[in-house]
Amino acid sequence: MTIEERFTTSYQRVKKRGYIPRYFLQMVAEYGHVGTMKRLLVPCGNHYHPGFQRTALPAPLGLDMPEESIESIAIFEYPDYFTEEEKVEAKRRLVDCKLFERCYNHHHPS
Numbered sequence: 001m002t003i004e005e006r007f008t009t010s011y012q013r014v015k016k017r018g019y020i021p022r023y024f025l026q027m028v029a030e031y032g033h034v035g036t037m038k039r040l041l042v043p044c045g046n047h048y049h050p051g052f053q054r055t056a057l058p059a060p061l062g063l064d065m066p067e068e069s070i071e072s073i074a075i076f077e078y079p080d081y082f083t084e085e086e087k088v089e090a091k092r093r094l095v096d097c098k099l100f101e102r103c104y105n106h107h108h109p110s
Helices: 003-016 022-040 050-056 070-076 084-096 100-107
Strands: none
Touching: 003 022, 003 070, 022 050, 022 070, 050 070, 070 084, 070 100, 084 100
């Protein structure tokens, strides 16, 4: 599956749960899928972009679908597209929110 196909799948999954990531879709139209991800994976301190919060965090803040976040997809599915710094930032966000192990287990079932 290409990264573009993966995002179509992810988009369909979050849309079924009532979330339409309009800003992300606008960015994809302008920068492409990988370009958008790279922009969103810039280190941002203790702040998280709204799409991460809405997709990954548990209710009531989010959809509790961290495996559909760009952070999880970048680390576990398409790591070759990203720099070490981008992957470190993605992992930091998942670890900080206590979601890394869940995403790891999703992508590496026992």
